[in-house]
Amino acid sequence: METVGLTLLLTALGLVTPKVLSEAIDWIPRLCIDKTMGEFLLLLLVGLGLYLVQCVIAGFEDVKSSALFLKIASYMRNAYFKKITSATMAYLDSGRHGDFISRGTNDLEIVVKLLSETLLKIISSTVLFIGCLTVMVRVSWQLTMIAVCSTIVTFFTTILLGGFIRKHASKQQVLLG
Secondary structure, eight states, X not given: OHHHHHHHHHHHHHXXXXXXXXXXXXXXXXXXXXOOHHHHXXXXXXXXXXXXXXHHHHHHHHHHHHHHHHHXXXXXXXXXXXXXXXXXXXXHHTSOTTHHHHHHHHHHHHHHHHHHHHHXXXXXXXXXXXXXHHHHHHHOHHHHHHHHHHHHHHHHHHHHHHHHHXXXXXXXXXXXX
């Protein structure tokens, strides 16, 4: 749960930090007129501080997620070991020596790798997508609708063209053979 919380916090900071820095950039033309260098520097320091906080949180997230996925891998290995040790001798003799252990170990490693590489990314990407959509709607709902509609059209066009290209690529491969 801590890992998910850190992921959500990191994603939220990723949405807030550019806003703070855009405010600092908006101050640049006013520097010559108002001579408000202090406020500009403060915004820059806040932006830098947010980036540093993101780096620290990303480090904690890496450590926590590594520990979490090591626990999951350990639990799965123990469960697999119990399953193998409770199997009948006839079942174990039906395969080559080491096949069951090798297949089980490889499968467990793939599952753990899949979990560790994608689970937090799915959470982060979902929150980032919702956050970006929210920011886009606040800036201009009309442009957001255009962006969303064009993305949907592109998605379905890619699916249709992908099927068409795959079908003809198979035919081309047969002809080439």
